[in-house]
Amino acid sequence: MIQSYAPGRAELLGNHTDYNDGLVLAIAVDRGVTLTGTVRSDDALFIAAPEMGDAYEGSLAALAPEGEKTWANYLLGVVAQFQKRGLAVGGVDLRIESDLPPGAGLSSSAALETSTAFFLAHAFGHDALTLLERAKIGQAAEHQYVGVKCGLLDQIASIFSKAGQTTVIDCRSFEVRNAPLAPGVSFVIANSGVKHALVAGEYNERREACEEAARTLGLKALRDIDPETLEKRAGELSPSALKRARHVVGEIDRVARGTAFLEAGDMAAFGRLMFASHESSIVNFENSCPELDALVAAAKRVEGCHGARLSGGGFGGATINLVAAGREEALIQALEAAVPGTKCLVTKAADGARIL
Ligand code: GLA
Helix, strand or coil: CEEEEEEEEEEEECCCCHHHCCEEEEEEEEEEEEEEEEECCCCEEEEEEHHHCEEEEEECCCCCCCCCCHHHHHHHHHHHHHHHCCCCCCCEEEEEEECCCCCCCCCHHHHHHHHHHHHHHHHCCCCCCCHHHHHHHHHHHHHHHHCCCCCCHHHHHHHHCCCCEEEEEECCCCCEEEEECCCCEEEEEEECCCCCCCCCCHHHHHHHHHHHHHHHCCCCCHHHCCHHHHHHCHHHCCHHHHHHHHHHHHHHHHHHHHHHHHHHCCHHHHHHHHHHHHHHHHHHHCCCCHHHHHHHHHHHCCCCEEEEEEECCCCCCEEEEEEECCCHHHHHHHHHHHCCCCEEEEECCECCCEEC
């Protein structure tokens, strides 16, 4: 029997920067997706999802995106990517278990993809597959079997993160490093319960707008311009393209500054960048919503809360709050009162994916 585990992630700074060749700062949360299973002697794929009361049955020979049981596509898409890369796989009996709330901005989808990549690599003798390649397999699965043109943040954070540290990703060179977290802080994830609409096209639309802005400016990607130069060249972009670009370029700058604050142990300064990031989501990227704005506004009023912002794609989902240890309960009360139906969880920065 083989068991693989991959955590969800929370994005701390660097919103929508990953597919712009930018910088992102994230943690893995202390919840994730566990796959338990065995290798079969034929090419059948049996996937049980008992928490959903559902199961999928198929075969490698007839591998294709699933129209009804769409949850299976995160897994099937990874199988297809192994095949595409000439990494032989066989049939499996698998069971999915997860303590990650889906649709909460913690990327339960990437956790499922990553856990699948670890399971298959281990089960079929591809342990040498690099960690970056595993992340890229998850991303390609999402592009081709789910239809979301995501960057690599979710998969890299789920794989490379280290307990008690943050993960800083350069999405051009794919250099990944860990920056410290000062002791005495924890994270509260506040799930607004508002469903995000990644698959519904808002995400892909934002990605196209960013790529279009880069093209208009004659740049390879928005990574290639700094905030001051962007303002000097503002007249070259439409008002909407300028706002999208301001968000991404500002976020990349905030990751660079935020990493320095982490290294200096200045959590208050880091937290101020989180609030600034959320403000930019409201004003520039327009990927927030009234519930997330109310959660961030409430967090700002709680003593000991250093920073708060939306985490992930946006359009609903969750906020991430950086809070002094011991102040979690006060913060949670304020958040749950601000937006009824909000569910909070406290997490530490946790280790990335592994075979159990
Ligand atoms: C989603 C995507 C990521 C990233 C974030 C926004 O989580 O899957 O690739 O673009 O949104 O930063």
